[in-house]
Amino acid sequence: MKARSLALFLLGLLLFASPFALFFPEPSGPGGLPPFYLYLFLAWAGFVLLLFLNARRP
Amino acid sequence: MNPEALLAGFFLYLGLLFLLARLGEERGGRLFQSPWTYTLSLGVYATAWTFFGSAGWAATSGPLFLTIYLGPTLALALWPLLHLRLLRLARAHRLTSWADFLYLRYGRDPLLGAVAAGFLVLGLLPYLALQLKAIAQAFLFLSGEVRPLGDVALYTALCLAFFTVLFGTRRLDPTERHPGLVLAVAFEGGVKLFAMLVLGLYALLGHGAEPFREAVRRGLDPLLLPPQGLEGHLAWTGLTFLALLAFLFLPRQFHVAVVENTDERHLALASWAFPLYLLLLNLPILPLALLGRLHHPEVPPDLYVLAVAREGGAALAFLAFLGGVSAATAMVVVETLALSILVSHHLLAPLLRRQALGRLLLFRRGTVLAVLLLAYLYFRLAGEAYALVGMGLISFVAVAQLAPAGLLGLFWQGSTREGALAGLFGGILVWAYTLLLPALVRSGWLPQDLFAVLPSFLHPEGLFGVRGLDPVVHGFLASLLANTGLHLLVSLRQTPSPPPSGRAGEEEALADLLERFLGPEARENLRAYARTFKGPDKAERLAERAEALLAGALGPATARLLLLSATREVPREAVEAAARESQRVRAYAQALEAARRELEAAYRRLEEMDRLKDEFLATVSHELKTPLTAVRALAEILAQEEVGEEERRRFTALLAQEAARLSRLVEEILAYTRLEARPEEPPAPVDLEALAREALALSEPLARERGLRLEARLQPLRVQTHRDRALQVLLNLLANALRHARSRVVLELRAEAGEARFRVVDDGPGVPEALREHIFAPFHSYAGGTGLGLAIARRLAEALGGRLFLEDGEGGVFVFALPLRGGYGPSADRGR
Numbered sequence: 001m002k003a004r005s006l007a008l009f010l011l012g013l014l015l016f017a018s019p020f021a022l023f024f025p026e027p028s029g030p031g032g033l034p035p036f037y038l039y040l041f042l043a044w045a046g047f048v049l050l051l052f053l054n055a056r057r058p
Numbered sequence: 059m060n061p062e063a064l065l066a067g068f069f070l071y072l073g074l075l076f077l078l079a080r081l082g083e084e085r086g087g088r089l090f091q092s093p094w095t096y097t098l099s100l101g102v103y104a105t106a107w108t109f110f111g112s113a114g115w116a117a118t119s120g121p122l123f124l125t126i127y128l129g130p131t132l133a134l135a136l137w138p139l140l141h142l143r144l145l146r147l148a149r150a151h152r153l154t155s156w157a158d159f160l161y162l163r164y165g166r167d168p169l170l171g172a173v174a175a176g177f178l179v180l181g182l183l184p185y186l187a188l189q190l191k192a193i194a195q196a197f198l199f200l201s202g203e204v205r206p207l208g209d210v211a212l213y214t215a216l217c218l219a220f221f222t223v224l225f226g227t228r229r230l231d232p233t234e235r236h237p238g239l240v241l242a243v244a245f246e247g248g249v250k251l252f253a254m255l256v257l258g259l260y261a262l263l264g265h266g267a268e269p270f271r272e273a274v275r276r277g278l279d280p281l282l283l284p285p286q287g288l289e290g291h292l293a294w295t296g297l298t299f300l301a302l303l304a305f306l307f308l309p310r311q312f313h314v315a316v317v318e319n320t321d322e323r324h325l326a327l328a329s330w331a332f333p334l335y336l337l338l339l340n341l342p343i344l345p346l347a348l349l350g351r352l353h354h355p356e357v358p359p360d361l362y363v364l365a366v367a368r369e370g371g372a373a374l375a376f377l378a379f380l381g382g383v384s385a386a387t388a389m390v391v392v393e394t395l396a397l398s399i400l401v402s403h404h405l406l407a408p409l410l411r412r413q414a415l416g417r418l419l420l421f422r423r424g425t426v427l428a429v430l431l432l433a434y435l436y437f438r439l440a441g442e443a444y445a446l447v448g449m450g451l452i453s454f455v456a457v458a459q460l461a462p463a464g465l466l467g468l469f470w471q472g473s474t475r476e477g478a479l480a481g482l483f484g485g486i487l488v489w490a491y492t493l494l495l496p497a498l499v500r501s502g503w504l505p506q507d508l509f510a511v512l513p514s515f516l517h518p519e520g521l522f523g524v525r526g527l528d529p530v531v532h533g534f535l536a537s538l539l540a541n542t543g544l545h546l547l548v549s550l551r552q553t554p555s556p557p558p559s560g561r562a563g564e565e566e567a568l569a570d571l572l573e574r575f576l577g578p579e580a581r582e583n584l585r586a587y588a589r590t591f592k593g594p595d596k597a598e599r600l601a602e603r604a605e606a607l608l609a610g611a612l613g614p615a616t617a618r619l620l621l622l623s624a625t626r627e628v629p630r631e632a633v634e635a636a637a638r639e640s641q642r643v644r645a646y647a648q649a650l651e652a653a654r655r656e657l658e659a660a661y662r663r664l665e666e667m668d669r670l671k672d673e674f675l676a677t678v679s680h681e682l683k684t685p686l687t688a689v690r691a692l693a694e695i696l697a698q699e700e701v702g703e704e705e706r707r708r709f710t711a712l713l714a715q716e717a718a719r720l721s722r723l724v725e726e727i728l729a730y731t732r733l734e735a736r737p738e739e740p741p742a743p744v745d746l747e748a749l750a751r752e753a754l755a756l757s758e759p760l761a762r763e764r765g766l767r768l769e770a771r772l773q774p775l776r777v778q779t780h781r782d783r784a785l786q787v788l789l790n791l792l793a794n795a796l797r798h799a800r801s802r803v804v805l806e807l808r809a810e811a812g813e814a815r816f817r818v819v820d821d822g823p824g825v826p827e828a829l830r831e832h833i834f835a836p837f838h839s840y841a842g843g844t845g846l847g848l849a850i851a852r853r854l855a856e857a858l859g860g861r862l863f864l865e866d867g868e869g870g871v872f873v874f875a876l877p878l879r880g881g882y883g884p885s886a887d888r889g890r
Binding site for chain 1: 124128134136138139268271284286326333344
């Protein structure tokens, strides 16, 4: 449980604290939405899913 | 909107919350204990800053506003490591805040607790001022009135203080739990989310993706792009980390997450549901921010949410207002409540003492009012020059100053009190210099040219010539660096590091407890155990050990109670009375057990004697049967006619011989049983020399018959004894010697080693080594005797308090020893 949580935390750092300017140079993407925000909210939702699975497993 | 209607709505909403809180306090048990209530109450993290400020920040600086919610998301990923541990620690020590923890961890140092508490009050003033400003701003904007912002903020402060007093300090609860308050806060969490989602839906349905395209067209690209360059990246990661720490160390967060937690399993739900809550709360922010910026450029950014909501009609605007009010009131109520507990524990406690305990509630209420008035003062001093977020971030950095002492104290054994103090003071100083000072300069309370006077490497927003960094990120990194650096430096310089003092305090309490009930050895035992044991769960292990030691002496239930009393406030007298009672019961039980064991032993002895008796009877019957069989056989032979005269004479002699042996046997058995039923006659002085001569005279016929010589070497001696029995011993010994001797038997009498010793020596073959063990047992004869003589002699000798034993030497040497003085006494009983 503890090891999994630490791994999740490190994954979170990677997902949410990378130098994003290198990956998202365009302000507009699919459907006119900004790709950076799109990425952040999707990554966030995925992370919440992982947290959910982590909490369910003893 | 009509200001009266707005005010009426505002007070109606507060009244609803109040009713909900009452309900929660009276019948909210199940609701209060639901993990969903717990999760929603964590939503107190989202304040007016989130509701109004985020959109303003997004509309001016782009995506940075999200870092404030990504930080807590990351923090919750660590919940089994951090929160669970904190929760158990808080439960064990009844912690109500981080200041309590620091106080306990660093050797119960009141200074540390007071510094932490005082600084938290000071550091959180901007954050509270932000809420006042948000509500006042929103009210003025929606009502359309033109009045000084400060006036409205003052009424807001007074109104919120009144509300908090009603809510949080209605009564004193030793657990500091407020089920009603938590229910109301959770409800407000729901209202916030609902209002924000409705606003988001309105923006989505009304405008779709259009605001994004429009923003690009108008050249607002930077708002949609990730933070640029190294400064941008540093700001992003720095703020994420700052939010993570703030989420852990904000007093109100500690209060709802730890103090008000009823079940640690609630954390499992919160660990994913709360990040989801934050995610949903943030989805509408960017569209609202862009809409505000595009449609209402004349309005201050912090009011974009309200401006956009007003487009959708009065109802939507009121909903937005309620969402903001919910966010602000929940924050203010819980934060000031947590601060008032903090202040009464660490700043007022030395003044209060016990006699003033009844006035504690009054002090709490006073603290709430004072804190809110101070927040108002801060708002007047510095509030107008800053946006909502800017004010909140200053508080975040202040709160983060507790992090090094808290986290290092939690996970690092070597962290010391001096280190914590040095770090805290250093961090506070840098915080005040880099963030508070510029805030005062910006709002005009300090001369504007102050920065220009200072040398460039001391610029408060760019220490050591740093340029281009966001001032908050700069202040955060600088203060945290100073704080952690000083903490580590001072802690490491103190070698050897003293034992973790907070736990040592508890160790002391446990040791005292053990000494009081089990004596100083138990204290030493615990101390020795504590020295050998190192590890993060040392405190728990020590408690387990102490409990085990106590349970051994007092029973587990009492041990549990006592242990609780050592760390918590259970009436000590009651516990000790219970312990003494149980100790007495235990003593009775021990006495009973001893008596039972004695009885059992006696019963075993009786059983053994019974068995011996049976054995004896069986042997006796067997011994009697052998001569009887011979007698019967001889009598039958003699009864036949054809037996010759010569034959008959031989058989008759044999018959007489067997009969004599029989009668001798019976006599000896009688003597043996007489011994068993010993008549109680008092011992008398006996002349042993005369006794010996009598024995010799009585044995003389037997000696003559066998052609043996009897010799005597006697000293004149007198002892207290039973004459007849001593004589019997001598006769038996002499008869035995005469049976084995070749030519002579010697009887000696001498005083040796405090005993009168008869020595009967014969010149026979002696007793073979293998038989020495057995010759005194009944019916063990190896020279044709009855096998009872020596057994009887030994029993008699022992009954007289003397001894009978075999000595090494040529032939057989038997010694019969009688004590010269006081021998006939207790020792006589030993032979029984």
